[in-house]
Amino acid sequence: MTSESQQSQSAPEDAAESAARSEGLSHAWRALRHRNFRLFFGGQSISLIGTWMTRVATSWLVYRLTGSSLLLGIVGFAGQIPTFLLAPLAGVLVDRWDRRKVLIWTQALAMVQSLLLAWLTLSHRINITEILILSAAQGVINAFDMPGRQSFMIRMVEDRADLSNAIAINSSMVNVARLVGPSFAGLLIAVTNEGWCFLIDGVSYIAVIASLLMMRISHEQLSHHGVTMLEQLRQGWNYVAESVPIRSILLLFGLISLMGWPFMVLMPIFAAQVLHGGPHTLGFLMGAVGVGSLTSALALVLRRTVRGLLRIIPVGAAIFGAGLIAFGFSRSIWFSLPMMFVAGFGMMQGVTSSNTILQTLVDETMRGRVMSYYTMAFVGMAPFGSLLAGALAHAIGAPHTVIVSGIACIGGSIWFWARLKRIRRDMRPIYEQLGIVPRRETQLEEATGN
Numbered sequence: 001m002t003s004e005s006q007q008s009q010s011a012p013e014d015a016a017e018s019a020a021r022s023e024g025l026s027h028a029w030r031a032l033r034h035r036n037f038r039l040f041f042g043g044q045s046i047s048l049i050g051t052w053m054t055r056v057a058t059s060w061l062v063y064r065l066t067g068s069s070l071l072l073g074i075v076g077f078a079g080q081i082p083t084f085l086l087a088p089l090a091g092v093l094v095d096r097w098d099r100r101k102v103l104i105w106t107q108a109l110a111m112v113q114s115l116l117l118a119w120l121t122l123s124h125r126i127n128i129t130e131i132l133i134l135s136a137a138q139g140v141i142n143a144f145d146m147p148g149r150q151s152f153m154i155r156m157v158e159d160r161a162d163l164s165n166a167i168a169i170n171s172s173m174v175n176v177a178r179l180v181g182p183s184f185a186g187l188l189i190a191v192t193n194e195g196w197c198f199l200i201d202g203v204s205y206i207a208v209i210a211s212l213l214m215m216r217i218s219h220e221q222l223s224h225h226g227v228t229m230l231e232q233l234r235q236g237w238n239y240v241a242e243s244v245p246i247r248s249i250l251l252l253f254g255l256i257s258l259m260g261w262p263f264m265v266l267m268p269i270f271a272a273q274v275l276h277g278g279p280h281t282l283g284f285l286m287g288a289v290g291v292g293s294l295t296s297a298l299a300l301v302l303r304r305t306v307r308g309l310l311r312i313i314p315v316g317a318a319i320f321g322a323g324l325i326a327f328g329f330s331r332s333i334w335f336s337l338p339m340m341f342v343a344g345f346g347m348m349q350g351v352t353s354s355n356t357i358l359q360t361l362v363d364e365t366m367r368g369r370v371m372s373y374y375t376m377a378f379v380g381m382a383p384f385g386s387l388l389a390g391a392l393a394h395a396i397g398a399p400h401t402v403i404v405s406g407i408a409c410i411g412g413s414i415w416f417w418a419r420l421k422r423i424r425r426d427m428r429p430i431y432e433q434l435g436i437v438p439r440r441e442t443q444l445e446e447a448t449g450n
Contacts, residue, residue, distance in 0.1 A: 029301070031166035036156040036215045043211025045173055047107075050201030052181025053188070054114060055264075056286055057197035058131065060189055060279055061121065063268040065128055069398065073390015076265045077383040078132045082139035083146070084380030090144045091372020092232045095365070099152040100217055106145035107209050113138050114202035121195030139383075146379060150371035153359065155217060164306050164356045171297035171352040182290065186283020236369030244419075244426045245361060246370065249313065249354045252416045254377040256317060256350070259408035261378075262385035263324055263343075264289075269398040275333050288337040292323075292344025300352050306360050306436060309353040310423065314416040316353065319346025321409030328403035351378070361430050 031037050062068075062075050094102060117134050120126040157166045185197045227235075240246050264286075271282035296316075303309075323343030330336040355374070362370045392401040431437045 029165075029169065031157050031162045031169050034157050034159070034162065034166075036158075036217065037166055037169075039211040039214050040156055040208075041169065041173060043208035044170075045177070046207035047204045048174055048177035049181045049184070050114070050197075050204030052177050052286075052290075053185040053197040054117070054201040056182045056185040056282060057189060057194035058117075058135070059265065059268050060185075060282060061126070061194040062128065062131060063272070064194075065126075065131075069266065069269050069393040070390045071128065072265050072268065073262075073386045073388075073393070075128075075131055075135055076262065076386030076390070079135035079139045080142075080379060080383035080386065082136055083143045084376055084383060086140060086143035087147065087372045087376040087380050088233060088236065088369070089229075091147045091236060091369035091375075092229050094144065094148045094151055094368035094372065095232065096229070099148050099155065099368075100212055100215065102144060102148040103152060104209060104212050106141050106148065107205050107212070109141050110138065110145070111202050111205035111209075113141065114198050114205070118195050118198035118202055121193065121198055126195075142379065143375070146375040147368050147372040150355070150359070150374065151367040154364075154367070156215070163359055164303070164309075165301065167356045167359060168297055168300040168303070168352055171348060171355075172294060172301055174293075174297075176290075176294055180290075182286030183283045186279045186281075186286075189279040232369070236366060236373070239363070239366050240370060240373050243361070245310075245423045246358060248416060248419055248423055249358060250373055250377040252313065252317065252412050253350070253354055253374075254381045255412040256320070256347075256409055257378050257381035258385040258388070259405045259412075260317075260320060260324060260347070260385075261382055262389035263327075263402050263405055265386045265389050266393055266398045266401065269393060270327075270336070274331065274399060275336060277333065281333065284333070284337060285340055288340035289344035289347075292341035292346075293348035295341075296345040296348035297352060300349070300356075306356055307431075309357055310420065310427070312353040313350050313357075314413040314420070316346045316349030316351075317413035317416065318410050319343075320350065321406040321413065322346070324402050324406030324409065326406075328399045328401075328406065357427075360434070360436075361427065 032041065058075070058079075059072060062072055113134055117126075117131075120130055153166055153170070154163055157163055188196055240250065267282055267285055271277045271279075271285060275281055275285075277284075320343050323339050323341075323346055327336055327339040327343060330339055358370060358374055359367075389401055389405070392404065428437065432439045
């Protein structure tokens, strides 16, 4: 064969390979073809950076004012306990109200809360009581915002087939913010004070409110057929309790939220006492978690289907736990940063996979209520975890507390793995109905030649 003919044959192959690569990349970001989701992505990208700046600044402000690990836990508790108490009721209301209007109101109220925090801090009037009150106010807002945001996701992408990709992209966006926000906050706190972080956060809410107002959303049909709120609350509870896959996912992430996630509350202690650093060290640690989470989310963006995600949930929980244990033993910033990367990677693998599976399985009429229980498990359990982490750190030290947390996460992973067979069995009929997996009858017919 001549070199010319070889070149002529290789050219189509190269073109096909290039086209496949191009198609793969476009497939990875396919949810962005929906105008409403593009608007949401743009607005949230700006707002979430401010949100993460506020989280870091609040922790550092509390520690600077009090020097108490116990008060760090108490502030975390105050900011999250309203979500635990109100989430089920909020889920019912989200299923009864226009979800876009819910989000506009929650974002507007969150903006007011951040601006109040900024004014009090910049005027040097802030004290621990005011931080507790404003943190609790944010918790009330989050109780409505999180189930509203999760249940609104499917209305922004229109095509259900793109839902898993939208959730993965949203997770990527959150973790870019987690990377940029804490790092920027650490630098800003070092040269000024925490108030400027709160001010930037308050102003950033304008972007997400504007994006929500610009969306073209058809009017939601909110007919409840005379069903009372109490009855809807009972229906939501029964739906979650009777579904083995949904119940198992929520129980695992309730455990991780209780025992694992509150390690973030202790980050100022690790930065200042264990690693002998300052605000910049705290920013680097939070940034390492963000890099790990972002890497994990981008890996999930490339997936074409929800198939295979179930197995990732316990694996992610185990990786998260292992990262926490190693971090608890570390006394060096150069070892702590990679371990925070590992913890962030494992955490996001589990969180995004579980969110995608829940959004896929849930009936549309129950979406707000199920996502409120997801909010309750993932965020609502965190206040008890923050309080527990603060008390344990006060009694046995922050490093030992994080080690115990990691062991608990690995235990939860083993429990979930043991239930995989039953969970798959209950998920399969729904996946067959949605066309995600072939029906067993069709497979049997093909196997027997009929």
